[in-house]
Amino acid sequence: MSARTNILNKLRTSLAGTKPRPDEFDESLVTGPWRYPPEERVARLRELMEAVHTEVHQTRQNDWPVLVAELLAKREITNLLYAPATPHGGQLASAWKDGTRKPELRVYDRPIEEWKVGLFNDVQASLTGTTGGIAATGSLVLWPDRNEPRLMSLVPPVHIALLKASGIHDNWYDMMTAQNWSAGLPTNVLLVSGPSKTADIEQVLAYGAHGPKELIVLILEDV
Amino acid sequence: MNQRIPVTELASDFKGRAREALADSQLRSNFRTAMDSLMRKRADAFSDEDEREGLRELGNHIRARSLSNLPDLLEQLETRLTANGIKVHWAETVEEANEIVHGLIEAHDGRQVVKGKSMVSEEMEMNDYLADRDIECLESDMGEYIVQLDNEKPSHIIMPAIHKNARQVSALFNEKLGEHVSEDVDELIQTGRRILRRKFLEADVGVSGVNFAIAETGTLLLVENEGNGRMSTTSPPVHIAVTGIEKVVSNLRDVVPLVSLLTRSALGQPITTYVNLISGPRKPDELDGPEEVHLVLLDNGRTGAFADAQMRQTLNCIRCGACMNHCPVYTRVGGHTYGEVYPGPIGKIVTPHMVGLDKVPDHPSASSLCGACGEVCPVKIPIPELLQRLRQENVQAPGHEPVSVKGAGSKYSRKELLMWRAWVMLNTRPAFYKLFLWGATRFRALAPKKAGPWTENHSAPVPAARSLHDLARDHLKNSSIRRERL
Numbered sequence: 001m002s003a004r005t006n007i008l009n010k011l012r013t014s015l016a017g018t019k020p021r022p023d024e025f026d027e028s029l030v031t032g033p034w035r036y037p038p039e040e041r042v043a044r045l046r047e048l049m050e051a052v053h054t055e056v057h058q059t060r061q062n063d064w065p066v067l068v069a070e071l072l073a074k075r076e077i078t079n080l081l082y083a084p085a086t087p088h089g090g091q092l093a094s095a096w097k098d099g100t101r102k103p104e105l106r107v108y109d110r111p112i113e114e115w116k117v118g119l120f121n122d123v124q125a126s127l128t129g130t131t132g133g134i135a136a137t138g139s140l141v142l143w144p145d146r147n148e149p150r151l152m153s154l155v156p157p158v159h160i161a162l163l164k165a166s167g168i169h170d171n172w173y174d175m176m177t178a179q180n181w182s183a184g185l186p187t188n189v190l191l192v193s194g195p196s197k198t199a200d201i202e203q204v205l206a207y208g209a210h211g212p213k214e215l216i217v218l219i220l221e222d223v
Numbered sequence: 224m225n226q227r228i229p230v231t232e233l234a235s236d237f238k239g240r241a242r243e244a245l246a247d248s249q250l251r252s253n254f255r256t257a258m259d260s261l262m263r264k265r266a267d268a269f270s271d272e273d274e275r276e277g278l279r280e281l282g283n284h285i286r287a288r289s290l291s292n293l294p295d296l297l298e299q300l301e302t303r304l305t306a307n308g309i310k311v312h313w314a315e316t317v318e319e320a321n322e323i324v325h326g327l328i329e330a331h332d333g334r335q336v337v338k339g340k341s342m343v344s345e346e347m348e349m350n351d352y353l354a355d356r357d358i359e360c361l362e363s364d365m366g367e368y369i370v371q372l373d374n375e376k377p378s379h380i381i382m383p384a385i386h387k388n389a390r391q392v393s394a395l396f397n398e399k400l401g402e403h404v405s406e407d408v409d410e411l412i413q414t415g416r417r418i419l420r421r422k423f424l425e426a427d428v429g430v431s432g433v434n435f436a437i438a439e440t441g442t443l444l445l446v447e448n449e450g451n452g453r454m455s456t457t458s459p460p461v462h463i464a465v466t467g468i469e470k471v472v473s474n475l476r477d478v479v480p481l482v483s484l485l486t487r488s489a490l491g492q493p494i495t496t497y498v499n500l501i502s503g504p505r506k507p508d509e510l511d512g513p514e515e516v517h518l519v520l521l522d523n524g525r526t527g528a529f530a531d532a533q534m535r536q537t538l539n540c541i542r543c544g545a546c547m548n549h550c551p552v553y554t555r556v557g558g559h560t561y562g563e564v565y566p567g568p569i570g571k572i573v574t575p576h577m578v579g580l581d582k583v584p585d586h587p588s589a590s591s592l593c594g595a596c597g598e599v600c601p602v603k604i605p606i607p608e609l610l611q612r613l614r615q616e617n618v619q620a621p622g623h624e625p626v627s628v629k630g631a632g633s634k635y636s637r638k639e640l641l642m643w644r645a646w647v648m649l650n651t652r653p654a655f656y657k658l659f660l661w662g663a664t665r666f667r668a669l670a671p672k673k674a675g676p677w678t679e680n681h682s683a684p685v686p687a688a689r690s691l692h693d694l695a696r697d698h699l700k701n702s703s704i705r706r707e708r709l
Binding site for chain 2: 002003004006007008010011012014015018019020021022023024025026027028029033048051070108109110111113116117120136137138145146149150151154166171172173177178179181182184185186187188189190191192193194195196197198199200201202203204206208209210211212
């Protein structure tokens, strides 16, 4: 008999004569304490993200590419990975054509196998969008796709993320319900709540463990 | 390089190891400092008691509901994962699980494996199994990496290298990696980052654990702070996840309270840096992620614990480590003293089902039953109650049926049983009790000078000249006299 059959048979034997417990999920326990007036959502998210060394800027739809250029210049970063096929990627590319000297723009346009070493060793920063944010935990939500693949927000030492203020939900439960996540998820969904960190040595917090050393969030104030 | 020299297992049993640990002042101060800080962080993260208790109740409900329907949920999970393109494998024993993992690596001619943190892979001793077959399996969690470099095992399920301080880590990096000596934690972490980045780039296969497997959507959820979990599950062309059969939950929404309970109980964080939900391998139009994703579901004694309705609660565990952080015994003896994969209170109730109670006969007794573990458990496992049950199972007479825990009865002693029978007789029959008191007080000088292990560290108990009953009788007589005078 297969391991599968044996395991399932043992479990079924142990449950013989019992009924599954009814679902008594009380959603108020995961939403009630985590509700915020709309005007406080940004502040809450910002406070939590800054508490774990995230750099947060509040900016506007037309202003953020200039801010990105400034942030990169300040760090003397010479290249940026971006996604030209996205609306924000298009906006960045056109802002880059203003004649001033800017970091070189790079594109994640081929399978990782063809340029893994380049991504790991050469790319200094990346810029991606987000599908929203969560005020309760200070989190960004990313749904990586063809344009902005999974490693794009992980491998470069600096990750810049764009977050629309209107996309910030009170809590995770509200967000997954509003967006009907249970109907099916993409290959990968991520909640990102700061730059990578560890406290594995003496509980001393150190940033830049294996993922980005810096996370910069640009909140677009569209509400 | 992966040969493990069990440096911390010089003594062969729990008591011997405990004695050594208690005499190691550096180890004790490392643990005391860390546990104090973890307790404080958890308390801060659950500042609202009502909120905390409501959430713990919900956590318990979700885990109990999942277990009450476990076989169906596992089948649903398998169906959904398969539909999503994730291949599911089943293993009854760690040997079977290792064979499956090895077979998958061989099929891709893999030589280098990079592993995210996984306690189930520790159960399997996967690193050693693969090393014996010329496959390098490198730990990528900073703590696990440090522990592996020193040929040790983790001493805590969340903080594997908590028994070491920065000076010890620095000396280790200097000795094994030729790095210059630095006690600066940031610098030490950057050394680990540099070395492991190369491994993430080169690895043929990534291995990870699973925090929750969601049946509804066919999703594997992993929480972590470092990014090594994301690296291990995204960069190599093949991802193999290993997990216990109990980790499945019905719905996606079930993980909302469970993740909150997990990260707040474990580290006092509102959420970990990354919550990684994986629902399939790379799709044809995607540019990265593994081409293959496998899930190995391991039993390893879990069906044994499941068979007993009381012991089944052990499987509620979401591996947060809060019970060990709050355990006065764990804090003093450290994780290695337990000699098994899972230390602390949760280890004491999980391990017997995996290795047999006869292999860890001292575990259920290594507790003051203070109740802290049960009080902080985010899914309300009644750990003290289960420890008492294991103590009973430990002394079951030979031939006792049914055998509800593997290896039960190894501490059975006919002498002890007879002593307890005598104790019961003495305490349930007043005439015997009176006679005993009369003898004990009159012949108190004859009380034995040696009373087993007790007198190794304490002076021997000597009965008082007069019994409490006797004194009370006198007291009552005097007070009644006083009342009469009034």
